[in-house]
Ligand code: FAD
Ligand code: S2G
């Protein structure tokens with residue numbers, strides 16, 4: 001990148017907005033897990049949409065690729081620049097403003113760099129709920145949540161980021177600003193363009209602001225931790241909860257014993273709610289907008305019904321908000337705890353809910369045969385059919401030997417996912433980690449359409465190249 005371009009970018013974003021010092025850039029060049037690392041000519045931190053637009057237009061004119069970045073908590077290497085040192089990381093972390101909150105319209109308008117937790121808090125302060133909830137909420141940003149179509153623990157009641165969004169403001173790859181910041185729940189005026197940018201992982205443009213839906217605040221909740229003999233019992237249990245709790249079911253997370261073992265071993269203060277060990281657990285939560293609603297009774301009725309059907313091995317209903325928080329900490333600690341057990345080979349799959357038991361049985365058998373002693377951490381948002389099937393090495397095995405098997409082991413999981421009519425990326429996206437293998441599982445016409453859209457929006461291929469789609473071959477450049 002020329003000194004002239006660096007100086008021009010500095011003129012656009014000001015001294016606070018331009019980083020070229022290698023030490024100061026370092027945190028922007030690797031992901032949360034240090035699984036990916038890259039290099040950059042500069043990190044640019046615009047303070048306004050106009051500054052984003054001017055910086056993008058300058059890079060576009062100079063033929064310099066841009067990597068948009070939010071909280072850098074992504075798990076597929078989507079926000080990490082390549083090793084060339086010629087790309088510019090465009091961080092939205094200075095654009096955190098909450099531009100508007102309209103309680104009557106139940107909408108909040110926020111800038112892309114706003115941290116998810118700050119949006120949850122702003123909604124709560126206005127007596128509303130912004131329901132996206134995930135383990136990284138203290139660091140991830142609304143822009144990253146949109147770009148990855150983030151899911152998390154509330155999807156079964158409120159949907160993914162795609163379902164929570166009414167309007168977007170986007171800087172296109174040539175620097176034009178698309179203002180689609182409408183807070184309308186009905187707007188049938190042609191193609192719904194926002195849905196192209198949601199889940200595009202920064203490959204079609206830079207999201208600079210969004211109008212998000214708000215919901216009535218939840219004023220009563222009840223939480224239970226349940227021990228089960230097998231995954232099928234969890235599927236049957238969610239059926240009971242859906243029947244008896246209806247829309248008040250706001251959380252339903254499955255965990256294998258291995259997952260809980262790691263948390264008990266590595267997370268201080270973690271306690272097993274039961275004296276005995278069980279192969280599977282569910283953490284479930286029922287919530288209502290009605291203050292003082294007796295939701296313990298709803299949970300106890302569902303657990304009673306489940307007990308009658310022989311689904312339960314044990315169950316405990318939280319007796320206080322502190323105990324409910326301790327149960328959620330058992331679940332939210334899994335990702336971090338697994339990092340203490342050597343490399344965590346992550347897989348974020350989804351299958352039809354009814355196929356989960358067959359998927360787990362088939363995959364665990366094949367993984368154990370491929371690598372005896374492998375430790376399989378299975379947990380996640382079972383209500384959406386979404387499991388995190390994360391693998392740890394057999395106790396005592398060497399890290400590098402285990403890492404060397406990653407492709408083979410992933411193939412076992414993804415083949416089983418495909419056989420169960422599922423998807424190899426439920427909520428984390430493709431980034432650079434799955435951009436190649438997706439071509440083995442996704443319809444080729446769908447991939448052709450995706451490449452045509454990428455070429456339409458970003459013909460120069462400068463917007464987060466190498467993410468979601470592998471670098472286009474000459475064949476890929478042909479129009480549809
Ligand atoms: P980044 O990591 O900065 O970027 C992610 C992608 O979005 C990149 O491709 C980047 O180029 C692009 N991008 C970022 N900002 C913009 C923008 N403004 N415009 C265009 N493109 C942009 N994810 C889930 O869905 N559900 C979970 O339950 C979940 N739990 C997690 C738990 C932990 C402990 C961790 C570390 C991560 C978890 N994640 C989860 C993954 C991650 O938090 C989400 O993918 C999140 O949405 C990423 O947001 P971010 O701001 O960190 O994005
Ligand atoms: C979760 C996050 C990370 C992981 O905890 O729900 O999305 O470790 C995951 O897979």
Ligand code: ZN
Pocket residue numbers: 152380381388427
């Ligand atoms: Zn998840």
